[in-house]
Amino acid sequence: MIATLHSWARRNLFANLIDSILSILIVTALGWLLTVFLRWVIWDAYWQRIYExxxxxxxxxxPADQTWRAWVALALLCTAVGAVLLPWSRRLGVAIWLIACGAAVFVLVPxxxxxxxxxxxxxxxxxxxxxxxxxxxxxxxxxxxxxxxxxxxxxxxxxxxxxxxxxxxxxxxxxxxxxxxxxxxxxxxxxxxxxxxxxxxxxxxxxxxxxxxxxxxxxxxxxxxxxxxxxxxxxxxxxxxxxxxxxxxxxxxxxxxxxxxxxxxxxxxxxxxxxxxxxxxxxxxxxxxxxxxxxxxxxxxxxxxxxxxxxxxxxxxxxxxxxx
Amino acid sequence: MRLRSTIGYFCTALAFGLAAAPTARASVLDDVKQRGVLNCATGDAIPGFSYLNPKTSKMEGLDVDLCRATAAAVLGDPDKVHFVIVTGKSRFNTVTTGQADVGFFSTTVYPVRESAIAVDFLPINFYDAGGFMVKASTGVETVKDLAGGTICTTQGTATEVALANLFKSQNITDIKVLTFDSADKVFAALGSGRCNAMATDKTALASWRGSSPKPDDYIILREGTGKSPFAGFVVANDSKWRNLLRWTVFGLFQAEEWGITTANLDEMKKSPDPVIRKFLGVEGGMGEDFHVSNSFMADMIKAVGNYGEMYDRSLGPKTPYYIDRTGTPNASWVNGGLLYSPPWE
Structure with a gap:
């Protein structure tokens, strides 16, 4: 595994001098950006605002007491998306899509x-x-x-x-x-x-x-x-x-x-x-x-x-x- | 073939013509009573006036309360209101096309809005104006004290124009104006001391002050620029509806003047004053002549209180958007303000 990684890096990142310099610069810059970003996300950001x-x-x-409707609709929509993505009969997929989406709307309307x-x-x-x-x-x-x-x-x-x-x-x-x-x-x-x-x-x-x-x-x-x-x-x-x-x-x-x-x-x-x-x-x-x-x-x-x-x-x- | 398509075009044109033909409409009041719900146009992004509070998912603010007050007066229940959320662009269309029965949306009364747009305004319910906020520690009390300093504001707003007019009219030449692209930058510049004063609408100043960590560090000068009176609006040429709503707003002012609140309403109903008794619908009443219940004022006060109570709920000292009423046009006329109801006898 390590050997594969090593040979991959050799072939793709450090093939010659210019490649090596570029790779090191880019990897360092990306790493630095990522650290700054992650430090902000984990320590400095005030996620409480999003949560509340x-x-x-x-x-x-x-309405808060009707939230279950949103969950039911979400489940129906997932069914609909699944139905058209699965490689079975296209007609059946479309039919399920229509029924599930229609039901989702129906659930959410009241x-x-x-x-x-x-x-x-x-x-x-x-x-x-x-x-x-x-x-x-x-x-x-x-x-x-x-x-x-x-x-x-x-x-x-x-x-x-x-x-x-x-x-x-x-x-x-x-x-x-x-x-x-x-x-x-x-x-x-x-x-x-x-x-x-x-x-x-x-x-x-x-x-x-x-x-x-x-x-x-x-x-x-x-x-x-x-x-x-x-x-x-x-x-x-x-x-x-x-x-x-x-x-x-x-x-x-x-x-x-x-x-x-x-x-x-x-x-x-x-x-x-x-x-x-x-x-x-x-x-x-x-x-x-x-x-x-x-x-x-x-x-x-x-x-x-x-x-x-x-x-x-x-x-x-x-x-x-x-x-x- | 040709004849058939000619007939086809003719029928299409006719269908469009029929659909576009204007239909006669009775008063909005009849529609509202029949529907049982008041459609009230308001906003959702103006804290203190009409705001959908992200924490509670509830509508709040002075304009929202005016909607509720109207619903209580017309239908006897403040919850029989449906908020139609509008933007600055869609607010008048919403009312003129009948999608909303009345609009309360921090809307400034301008002549062109009554002359060119088909709406009629209700009594003015809030007086806004451009204002200045300074750091309390500087001891500045008037704009003249800012001589040699810098006033900061946002670019391309009415405040920028108003400042230029103020300086010209008062012959002020030694104050610099610095503009930023957003209000939070202006506020930061005031905090850092780069600006001696922040200029924008007084209501906006109040909410910036209120949301800062130490509100007492800042004061808003009494002086202001320009005038921006807010009023509700209804579709034009419907006196029956407009008059009822006009007196509903007046009723809020009058209740404050008499000191009738949600808490003491039942006591006030026992008042010996015949005008108050009539106002509250205890003996006779005025609702009937407006085609609503005689207790319409009592229903309204029970639901939302008088104007002062409504103000305190949205803009009072306990809110983050506190704007002091005393000595401003927003006080009742008995306290030297401009909120005045014609007599109810």
């Missing part, structure tokens, strides 16, 4: 959508938006590559408009206009935020799916037609499954974009994970703990972001295995 605000960070104003906050809000927003924008995006992608000119123009126009305006504008616009169109129905800010974000994200999903549709060889369609299949059957049974398989990693990558973009819903007064941290910092008593709060948020974002990237890589690996 943990509830706000995780669930916002979710205390009121406006009580959602913190990480709970960020995650549920990501789940709902990325799930809901998939069917919408698929429809738009088919619309854009349709032969009906008015349908094609509408879908192309929609996608291009959504892709050329910022997310924050779409969310704010939906938030203002929905109550103007429907003054009798009261829809909570969060629901409107979800609608706005879905409407926006669907355009991006549509472009991913369209690239997948174009990747399906022409011969597939023609062969299906010569077998006498209807247009509907060709699209849903032949083209779409192949297209989705190609763009699956990109779509999972889009989930990461949705999660990171979810912070922008602060504009309509929702309290997501990032805003919860800022809220803690507006209290002058906490202003000296800026580093602790931001480091904690960085760590949480990093862990969740890495998990999503990992999921996307795993899916890619499955895909390569199945097309080999």
């Amino acid at each position: 605000s943990l509830r706000l960070f995780l669930v916002g104003q979710f 205390p009121g959508l406006d009580r959602w906050g913190g990480l709970l809000l960020s995650i549920m927003l990501t789940v709902v938006v990325s799930t809901a924008s998939l069917p919408l995006g698929i429809l738009l992608a088919f619309g854009r590559s349709s032969r009906n000119p008015s349908l094609r123009a509408c879908c192309t126009g929609y996608i291009e408009v959504m892709r050329s305006v910022p997310l924050i504008l779409v969310v704010y616009w939906i938030w203002i206009t929905v109550p103007l169109f429907m003054p009798e129905v009261s829809i909570s800010s969060l629901a409107r935020g979800m609608i706005g974000y879905t409407v926006f994200n669907a355009a991006y999903v549509a472009e991913y799916v369209r690239s997948g549709l174009q990747a399906v060889p022409r011969g597939q369609r023609e062969a299906a037609r010569s077998l006498g299949m209807s247009n509907w059957t060709i699209s849903t049974e032949i083209v779409l499954p192949q297209a989705l398989r190609v763009v699956q990693p990109a779509l999972v990558g889009n989930v990461l974009d949705v999660f990171n973009g979810a912070t922008l819903v602060f504009i309509i007064g929702l309290m997501d994970f990032l805003r919860a941290g800022q809220l803690i910092l507006v209290d002058p008593a906490a202003s000296s703990q800026t580093n602790e709060v931001y480091l904690f948020m960085f760590a949480v974002y990093f862990v969740i972001g890495s998990a999503i990237t990992f999921g996307s890589r795993r899916m890619e690996a499955h895909m390569h295995r199945s097309t080999r």
Whole structure:
């Protein structure tokens, strides 16, 4: 073991004089930075501030006696993620995903959508938006590559408009206009935020799916037609499954974009994970703990972001295995 | 084909037109009573006024209490309130589109807000202004005492402009102004002696002072710059709703003037003064004319107390954001302040 390590170091770190000098400098610098950082994390940082605000960070104003709902939802979401990651039937995976996510939303709704906050809000927003924008995006992608000119123009126009305006504008616009169109129905800010974000994200999903549709060889369609299949059957049974398989990693990558973009819903007064941290910092008593709060948020974002990237890589690996 | 798509476009346009057609609305008061919950627009990041306390996950502050007071007066229960969290950008839209029935959000009364934006303001419930904080040990009492010194403030704020105007109007030339990009740096510079005074809103000064390890080391000068009166706001042209809420705020001032508190409410109900008896709805009452219960003032005081009690809970001496009321516009008019209710007889 030591010998292997030794020969590895010789080969990679100390191959020649310049390499050796560089290695020593870099390793020393990194070591020093790490020591300074760890010393601060262990001795100087005031983690009490995070600990006492943990509830706000995780669930916002979710009623304390209903916390079990958040745990149940978390378990359901883990089930959903597991179902789509495991290499069994894709249809079954998607079905479990839909049922589990739907159940998670159902469990969380009773205390009121406006009580959602913190990480709970960020995650549920990501789940709902990325799930809901998939069917919408698929429809738009088919619309854009349709032969009906008015349908094609509408879908192309929609996608291009959504892709050329910022997310924050779409969310704010939906938030203002929905109550103007429907003054009798009261829809909570969060629901409107979800609608706005879905409407926006669907355009991006549509472009991913369209690239997948174009990747399906022409011969597939023609062969299906010569077998006498209807247009509907060709699209849903032949083209779409192949297209989705190609763009699956990109779509999972889009989930990461949705999660990171979810912070922008602060504009309509929702309290997501990032805003919860800022809220803690507006209290002058906490202003000296800026580093602790931001480091904690960085760590949480990093862990969740890495998990999503990992999921996307795993899916890619499955895909390569199945097309080999 | 062409005809079909023309019809299609026509129907789409019609659907949009119908959806956009304005619908007649009754008074907000009727909506609130029917709904049984008051939607109150407020913030969550202004300690002392509207703040979601990270330790308790509860809303607190003067504006939050005003929401609760309104709910108590209109619906008889301070907990029948739903806080609609707004930002500086969305607060007026929230009220004009009916997503909130009233807004209390440290909002300064400006003419343009009533002329160009469709809101009406309620009575002013707090007077803020720009102010100066100095170290107590320096013995500075007025801005003039700062001659030869340095005043520090944050960049690009209204305070910076107000300072320039103050110096011009009072012909002060021997005070330097130093700006920093954030308030915590300004406060640190004051502590280290690099600045002789810190200038920003008085409420912000109070919370910086309150959260410092030794608040008594600092004093906030009585002098101020500019005016920033805060008031609640409702949708324009709804007198029924606005008048009720106007008198609700006045009622808080009046209760303080008469010394009616949550604790002595039941005693005060036995008062021989017919005006107080009417005010509390013991004999007759004024609620009926406002289309609410005659005991609306009693319900409100029972729930949140009078203005002074509300103030003490959020900005009083026991809070980290203590702002002394005595001798400021925020005192009741009987104590020389500006909080004044028209007579209730």
